[in-house]
Amino acid sequence: MTTTTATSRITSTSTSTSRAATVGLWTLQVLLAAVYAFAASGKLTANPQAVAGFEAMGLGTTGMYIIGSLELAGAIAMFVPPLTGLAALCFVALMVGAVIITWATTGAGLLVLVPAAVGVVAAVVAWGRRDSTRRLVAQLRR
Numbered sequence: 467m468t469t470t471t472a473t474s475r476i477t478s479t480s481t482s483t484s485r486a487a488t489v490g491l492w493t494l495q496v497l498l499a500a501v502y503a504f505a506a507s508g509k510l511t512a513n514p515q516a517v518a519g520f521e522a523m524g525l526g527t528t529g530m531y532i533i534g535s536l537e538l539a540g541a542i543a544m545f546v547p548p549l550t551g552l553a554a555l556c557f558v559a560l561m562v563g564a565v566i567i568t569w570a571t572t573g574a575g576l577l578v579l580v581p582a583a584v585g586v587v588a589a590v591v592a593w594g595r596r597d598s599t600r601r602l603v604a605q606l607r608r
Contacts, residue, residue, distance in 0.1 A: 491594040494587055498557065499544035501584060502537040509534025523571055536560070544591075548602050551595030554588045561585030 508516045509530045520530040536556070543553035564581035568574075592599070 487594065491591060494591050494594075495544040495550060495554075498554070498584070498588060498591060499541040502541040502544075502557070506534045506537035506541065510538065523567055533560075548598055551592055551597075551599030552602055554592035554595060555599065557588035558585055558592055561588060 507513075509520075512527065512530070516530055516534075517527060520526060523529075525533075537560075540553045540557055540560075543549040561581045561584055565578050565585065568578050568581060
C-alpha cells in the first residue's frame with residue numbers, strides 16, 4: 467500500500483466518522499427538541515396534571531410556567547447551531563434538578579429513570595457541541 471492510498475483511506479474514514487457523528491448529534495437534538503416541546507406544552511397550557519404536580523412539589527404555577535418557558539426556549543435552541551451546546555448543557559442542569567426533586571418527592575427509583583435518561587442524552591449533545599459552546603462564550607466575552 468502506498469502512502470497516498472493510506473492517507474486517502476484515513477481521510478475517507480475520518481470524513482465518514484465525522485458525518486456519522488454529525489447525523490447522530492442532529493438526531494439526538496431533534497429528539498431532545500421533541501421531548502422538551504412536548505413537556506413544555508403541558509406546562510404552558512396549564513394541564514391539570516402538570517398543575518397538580520408542580521403544586522405537590524411546592525413550585526406552584528409560577529414555577530410551572532417558568533420551567534415550561536425554559537423548556538420551549540431550549541427546544542427551539544436545539545435548531546440554532548450556535549446555541550445548541552449551551553441549551554443542552556442547561557438541559558443537563560434541569561434534568562439533575564428533575565432527578566433530585568423526583569427522588570425527594572416520590573422516593574420511587576423507577577420514576578427517576580426518565581429524567582436521568584433524558585439528562586444523559588442532553589449530556590451527549592452538550593459534549594458533542596462543546597466547541598460551539600466555547601465559541602459562543604468567547605464571543606460573549608468580547
